[in-house]
Structure formats: C-alpha cells, structure tokens
Amino acid sequence: MSKRQESKYKINRRLGENLWGRAKSPINKREYPPGQHGQKRKKPTDYGTQLMAKQRLKGYYGNITEKQFRRVYAEANRRRGDTSENLIGLLERRLDAVVYRMKVVPTVFAARQFVNHGHILVNGKRVTIASYQVKIGDVIEVRSAAKDFTFVLESVKSSEREVPDYIEFEENKLRGTFKRVPLLADVPYPVKMEPNMVVEYYSR
Structure with missing residues (x-):
C-alpha cells in the first residue's frame, strides 16, 4: 500500500x-x-x-x-x-471510486478502506478489491451491518459533493447503479x- x-x-x-x-x-x-x-x-x-x-x-x-x-x-x-x-x-470504474462518488464515505482513502473491509456488495456479492472494475448495470450497495455507521450517515447528508448522473443513487437504501462509463466532462x-x-x- x-x-x-x-x-x-x-x-x-x-x-x-x-x-x-x-x-x-x-x-x-x-x-x-x-x-x-x-x-x-x-x-x-x-x-x-x-x-x-x-x-x-x-x-x-x-x-x-x-x-x-x-x-x-x-x-x-x-x-x-x-x-x-x-x-x-x-x-471511474474502480469500485473505490464508485463508492466515493456515491457519497457513502467522505474521502477516496476511506472508500478504499471501506471496500477492503468488506462493507460493499456488488450485485449482492461482497467484493473486497478496491480496483475491481464495475460494469454498466452493476448494483453497488453498502452491507446492512455498515449502513448505520456514523461517518456513512454524515457523508451521505454532506453538501460537500453531489452524486454524478452516471450513478443512480438510492439514498434510503444506500445503493447505487452504475449507469454508464463517464467521459472527462462528466466527472x-x-x-x-x-x-x-x-x-x-x-x-x-
């Protein structure tokens, strides 16, 4: 590391x-x-x-x-x-980057750690590799055990960033769908x- x-x-x-x-x-x-x-x-x-x-x-x-x-x-x-x-x-297809874009963590460093610790599901299966390449249509979700973490709840409510339109985010479920691969202008x-x-x- x-x-x-x-x-x-x-x-x-x-x-x-x-x-x-x-x-x-x-x-x-x-x-x-x-x-x-x-x-x-x-x-x-x-x-x-x-x-x-x-x-x-x-x-x-x-x-x-x-x-x-x-x-x-x-x-x-x-x-x-x-x-x-x-x-x-x-x-932008890296799993830690998608988790960061979903705003469920405050920083890109926290996103990597969050993934490594097994708090993220991709299409219902736990993935612990931060560099995992997300595909169009993949559903990324915070595991139930981590949904009540204080920093997760605070990050989602933060006005510091917005979720980009190439990710469809369901805030109440802490779940996002990767809709398309973005271009530079979209990021x-x-x-x-x-x-x-x-x-x-x-x-x-």
Missing part, C-alpha cells in the same frame, strides 16, 4: 491545488509547496507540466501506486478510441484534470 494514507494532504501542497475540494485541505491556508524553497516557484518545463498532470490525476484516486497507474494507462492505450477518455473511464473533479498530458507523459 502507498504511504499516502498517512500524508494524504501533502500532495495538495506539492501540486498547489485542493485536489478533493475539501475545506480542511492545508492548501487553503498556504498555497505554496512545503519546504524552505516552497515559495520560489519556477516555470515548469513541458516534461514538468506533464508530470504534474500525471501526479494530479494519480493522486486524486488515493492510494494508487505508480505501477498500478501505469497498468491502467496501458489498458487505456490498448483499447480503441481516445486513450485519455479511456483512462478516465477505467479510473466532477474539483480541479482541472488533463489526461491528454498524462498520455503525452507516458508516450515519451
């Missing part, structure tokens, strides 16, 4: 952006990177711009290692169509994502 679990907000300061749009992010108070030279920003090179785009997108989805992310890119590149759109589609990222730059980075 990545070390991101212990320092999840440091990436916000490194990238200079509030990746998840959360009020408690340290970037809201200090918009410069950490370290003694953090306030001395240089204009990034083309490579630097591509790297930042890759780090931004990879970081957004939580504890994804570089090896895992590269594997997702390879699959996106192998498929027909626009590689950048394929990349977004594959990332409610709090910051601008540039998957085309990620493709350029890996195509060097």
